[in-house]
Amino acid sequence: MWSDDCGGAVQIPITKPWFDDDDFAAIRRPLETGWVVQGPYVRQFEQRFAAFTGAADGVACSSCTTGLHLALAALGLGPGDEVIVPSFTWVASANAAVYCGATPILVDIDLATFNVDPDAIEAAITSKTKAIMPVHLFGLAADMDPIMALAEEHGLAVIEDAACGLGSRHRGRHVGTIGDFGAFSFHPRKAVTTGEGGMLLARETRHIDRARVMRDHGASRSDHARHQDADGFLLSPFAELGYNYRMTDIQGALGTTQMKKAPAVLEQRIARARRYDEKLASLGWLRTPAAPEYATHSYQSYVCLFAPEAPTLDGLPKLHAARNRVMRFAAERGVATRQGTHAVHGLGYYARRFGYAPDDLPRSLMAEQLSITLPLYPQMTDEEQDHVIAVLKAASDRGRRSA
Numbered sequence: 001m002w003s004d005d006c007g008g009a010v011q012i013p014i015t016k017p018w019f020d021d022d023d024f025a026a027i028r029r030p031l032e033t034g035w036v037v038q039g040p041y042v043r044q045f046e047q048r049f050a051a052f053t054g055a056a057d058g059v060a061c062s063s064c065t066t067g068l069h070l071a072l073a074a075l076g077l078g079p080g081d082e083v084i085v086p087s088f089t090w091v092a093s094a095n096a097a098v099y100c101g102a103t104p105i106l107v108d109i110d111l112a113t114f115n116v117d118p119d120a121i122e123a124a125i126t127s128k129t130k131a132i133m134p135v136h137l138f139g140l141a142a143d144m145d146p147i148m149a150l151a152e153e154h155g156l157a158v159i160e161d162a163a164c165g166l167g168s169r170h171r172g173r174h175v176g177t178i179g180d181f182g183a184f185s186f187h188p189r190k191a192v193t194t195g196e197g198g199m200l201l202a203r204e205t206r207h208i209d210r211a212r213v214m215r216d217h218g219a220s221r222s223d224h225a226r227h228q229d230a231d232g233f234l235l236s237p238f239a240e241l242g243y244n245y246r247m248t249d250i251q252g253a254l255g256t257t258q259m260k261k262a263p264a265v266l267e268q269r270i271a272r273a274r275r276y277d278e279k280l281a282s283l284g285w286l287r288t289p290a291a292p293e294y295a296t297h298s299y300q301s302y303v304c305l306f307a308p309e310a311p312t313l314d315g316l317p318k319l320h321a322a323r324n325r326v327m328r329f330a331a332e333r334g335v336a337t338r339q340g341t342h343a344v345h346g347l348g349y350y351a352r353r354f355g356y357a358p359d360d361l362p363r364s365l366m367a368e369q370l371s372i373t374l375p376l377y378p379q380m381t382d383e384e385q386d387h388v389i390a391v392l393k394a395a396s397d398r399g400r401r402s403a
């Protein structure tokens, strides 16, 4: 199918959602009943998700971002409070703190795992710190033991950004169930998707209850419950400030069928990742994802580090340009790649508002500039994956040399 020189017009995307007849039938059901806003299917999805992760309950919401905001808002965080967040993450992690009027304190990562460095968290704790937000980036659990120990020692809340974390475990526990809160994403780049969507888990029932109310404009009784009640003509008292962060029942219905597939999807993703690990091991310039002993990686993304030599800040511009040449080489041969994510401290808003310079958090900067995400999806064939591998091998021989 592909020519020897890896040319041709193949298109291997970075990911593909997996939808089947079960999903198509599921989204019809709320359309047929006419109840399309948050209702019984959202509730079923919450229960199915909680059972999968081992959590007591879940609060479905419109995205992981709104789930993170709900968690911080439910804790009552506001101006003067600080939340410690790794810089190498999707901007939404830090934005959630800003939405509350709190200050995100961006800290550096461990370049070996791409996850937050617990020593950097410890160094950033002040009298204003109220919470730590570890991110289980790309499906790899953050180093939770020292993080939980710091939280306990300093009386801090832990909000796990588990956007990428479905199926990811830390010492056997599902991520998102270790701290006070865990927020997940169902964006199509994630293992299961509802288009947009999120799920907030919380250890304490009072936090679940509060997040449920705040998700729905502050209403203590949901619209669906009100419509079942004899006094459904009366509106809720709206005792506190809330938001419209509800998930629709169309998404909820899709979530229930997506969760049925989750074990199979995760198994396929892990098998593909293992195959990359094996077949890319001989490429001296590409470091494949780490697998620390405490974690079971779920490979929401397969993110490598472009490292033909040990990265340094001085050598970074040259290495960054060479990484981009490899990515362009792959794109020209029909293979989509992406940088892992961004270094939030270098983004315009954060640099301007909080005065960060790019070199302030060097490992986050290096991760942004040297990471390469490879295509990975459960329907991927051996042939497709072999093409990706062949292109990377050809890039070693030609793309990098012609740099």
Ligand SMILES: Cc1ncc(COP(=O)(O)O)c(C=O)c1O
Pocket (backbone or CB within 6 Å): 063, 064, 065, 066, 089, 090, 092, 093, 135, 137, 161, 163, 164, 184, 185, 186, 187, 189, 197, 198
């Ligand atoms: C680490 C991380 N946090 C938060 C989010 C935000 O998720 P959502 O798009 O569901 O709001 C993402 C999305 O990709 C993410 O990767």
